[in-house]
Amino acid sequence: MAAGRSKSLYITYIRVYVKKLTLSVREDLAERAKARSRGLGSLSRLVEDFLESIDGEGLADVLCGELGLDCAEPLTTPGEIAARRPRALGPPTAALVAEMRRERAGRL
Numbered sequence: 001m002a003a004g005r006s007k008s009l010y011i012t013y014i015r016v017y018v019k020k021l022t023l024s025v026r027e028d029l030a031e032r033a034k035a036r037s038r039g040l041g042s043l044s045r046l047v048e049d050f051l052e053s054i055d056g057e058g059l060a061d062v063l064c065g066e067l068g069l070d071c072a073e074p075l076t077t078p079g080e081i082a083a084r085r086p087r088a089l090g091p092p093t094a095a096l097v098a099e100m101r102r103e104r105a106g107r108l
Contacts, residue, residue, distance in 0.1 A: 033046070
């Protein structure tokens with residue numbers, strides 16, 4: 001490093017807000033889950049991991065982070081894709097197929 005030059009260190013703090021959640025589960029299941037979670041971390045962390053695993057966007061964020069990918073664009077859900085599709089201009093496919101079958105049957 002050249003004389004008179006210094007390196008700067010920037011630290012970004014990310015504040016994560018935690019929401020307290022009350023769950024109702026069978027007592028025997030709660031006790032088994034607590035016992036099992038002792039070796040794996042906290043029960044809260046296990047529930048959080050499970051909820052992330054069923055949340056497609058959360059799972060994608062984790063995978064992007066682990067793979068070092070820039071996934072800043074939000075995921076598009078299948079419902080959003082279907083809603084953005086252009087509407088068909090002609091008759092429904094089922095009607096076209098039925099017409100083709102009638103024509104073929106007429107030729108036989």
